[in-house]
Amino acid sequence: xxxxxxxxxxxxxxxxxxxxxxxxxxxxxxxxxxxxxxxxxxxxxxxxxxxxxxxxxxxxxxxxxxxxxxxxxxxxxxxxxxxxxxxxxxxxxxxxxxxxxxxxxxxxxxxxxxxxxxxxxxxxxxxxxxxxxxxxxxxxxxxxxxxxxxxxxxxxxxxxxxxxxxxxxxxxxxxxxxxxxxxxxxxxxxxxxxxxxxxxxxxxxxxxxxxxxxxxxxxxxxxxxxxxxxxxxxxxxxxxxxxxxxxxxxxxxxxxxxxxxxxxxxxxxxxxxxxxxxxxxxxx
Ligand code: FAD
Numbered sequence: 001x002x003x004x005x006x007x008x009x010x011x012x013x014x015x016x017x018x019x020x021x022x023x024x025x026x027x028x029x030x031x032x033x034x035x036x037x038x039x040x041x042x043x044x045x046x047x048x049x050x051x052x053x054x055x056x057x058x059x060x061x062x063x064x065x066x067x068x069x070x071x072x073x074x075x076x077x078x079x080x081x082x083x084x085x086x087x088x089x090x091x092x093x094x095x096x097x098x099x100x101x102x103x104x105x106x107x108x109x110x111x112x113x114x115x116x117x118x119x120x121x122x123x124x125x126x127x128x129x130x131x132x133x134x135x136x137x138x139x140x141x142x143x144x145x146x147x148x149x150x151x152x153x154x155x156x157x158x159x160x161x162x163x164x165x166x167x168x169x170x171x172x173x174x175x176x177x178x179x180x181x182x183x184x185x186x187x188x189x190x191x192x193x194x195x196x197x198x199x200x201x202x203x204x205x206x207x208x209x210x211x212x213x214x215x216x217x218x219x220x221x222x223x224x225x226x227x228x229x230x231x232x233x234x235x236x237x238x239x240x241x242x243x244x245x246x247x248x249x250x251x252x253x254x255x256x257x258x259x260x261x262x263x264x265x266x267x268x269x270x271x272x273x274x275x276x277x278x279x280x281x282x283x284x
Contacts (some may be wrong), residue, residue, distance in 0.1 A: 004278065005259035006032075007196070010058070010266055011040045012050025018266065022054070023061055028268035030062035032275055035259070037062070038096050038136075041069040048083070056090065067136065068092060071100025072115035077124065080115070084129060094134040096169065097121045097160075102146070117156065122163035137161075139168040139195050141178040145216035154185055167193050169261045172200040173217050174244070176251045183256070194258040199249060201262070201270035202241025205231035242270070246277040253278070 008029050013019045029037070037058045041051045051068050058066040068087055072080060087095065099118040115121050122135055137160040140153055147153030157168070173179060179197055186195060202208050205227040212219040219227075223244055230237040249260055262271045 004253060005035050006275070007036045007038060007259070007261045008034045008271065009038045009040065009198075009261060009263050010054060012042075012047045012054040013266065014050075022057060022266070025264075025266055025268045026058060026061045028272060029264065030064055032272060034064060036065040036067055036094060038067040038069060038094075038261070041071050041098075041100070052086065052090075055087075055092070059091070065094065066092070067094035067096055067134075069096040069098055070121070071098045072113065072118065072121040073100035073102060074113040076114045080121065080124060081128060084125065084133075088129065088132060093132070094136065095125065096136045096138075097125060097165070098138055117159070119156070119159040119163045122160050122165055126164040134166045135164060137165040137168050139170045139182065140216075141170055141173050141182040142175070142217055144171075154182075154189070158189055158191060161191050161193055165193060168195045170195060170198045171215050171217060172198050172211065172263060174212075174220055174223060174248060175218055176248055176255075178218075179252060179257070180255065196259045196261045197249075197252050197257050198261045198263060199245060199274070201245055201264075201267075201274060202227065203238055203267070203270050205237065208241075238270070238273075242273050242277065246274055249274060249278055 010022075010025075013022055026037075039051050039054045039058065041047055055066045055068050058064065070080070070083065084095075097118055099115070099121070102112075115124070118137055122137060125133055125135055137157075139157055140147070143150045143153045144156075147156065160168075170179065170182070179195075183195060186192075200208070200211060202223075208227065209219065209224065211217070226240055227237060230240055253260065262274070264271045
């Protein structure tokens with residue numbers, strides 16, 4: 001089996017404790033030799049300075065490539081152009097290009113501002129910077145919650161690929177069949193870019209049910225019931241969650257997933273535990 005390629009997602013820490021803890025988390029994660037780190041960008045641009053600062057911290061502290069997430073909701077071409085220039089000057093070669101989440105009150109699936117959808121952001125990056133940046137986009141094996149249907153959502157994914165995306169990272173999911181179905185649809189549509197599963201470790205009943213509800217991911221009933229039962233037994237819940245997600249990762253990698261992207265939530269151990277579990281089956 002080919003060696004496993006993986007990347008780690010971080011968010012800009014929001015508290016002094018989070019800032020203080022980041023170097024240790026980076027040391028632990030970097031020791032696993034990820035292909036790159038990515039750093040999220042808050043909805044509505046709220047974390048843009050934080051993304052930049054965290055990106056610099058990652059690169060300086062680990063020497064590993066770091067990719068900023070860039071959302072276009074509510075933004076202007078001028079603002080995005082300035083951000084792209086700033087990232088380019090900082091040595092960035094990879095960007096995760098997204099629309100971003102709309103305000104809860106939004107009536108239309110189109111974002112306010114000069115970019116309505118992520119495919120327009122991808123086109124803009126290509127127009128202004130050619131092939132300088134490797135562009136990653138989001139993919140939704142279980143459908144984006146605001147899409148009018150799975151077919152329309154897939155057509156929208158294809159638009160991002162046609163606009164120049166090099167690779168995609170999926171929304172978190174716990175049904176591997178949804179990923180394989182998505183890949184089958186890519187095959188039929190002639191889409192050959194790598195689509196890397198986004199993997200969220202399970203460490204809390206409250207947070208995983210909230211995440212899944214927020215992004216439209218299906219948490220299988222039996223998993224939800226087991227987590228609910230174990231919610232006040234931290235060690236047992238961690239063991240159970242690690243087992244579920246390890247089996248998910250194994251199934252994905254053994255059946256052709258080109259790599260794994262871990263939503264670390266700035267915690268090293270849950271992700272490293274999964275990688276240790278996977279090491280026997282899938283040499284890194
Ligand atoms: P798009 O691809 O633009 O799709 C958005 C919706 O519009 C979909 O329902 C799609 O079907 C529909 N659509 C697209 N094009 C058209 C069209 N031409 N006509 C009609 N409908 C259309 N959010 C953040 O705020 N910050 C982050 O850092 C961040 N990182 C993420 C990383 C990953 C890997 C993923 C999977 C998601 C991330 N998100 C992040 C969440 C993301 O911003 C939301 O899911 C957002 O609602 C959609 O972004 P998108 O880029 O997928 O949008």
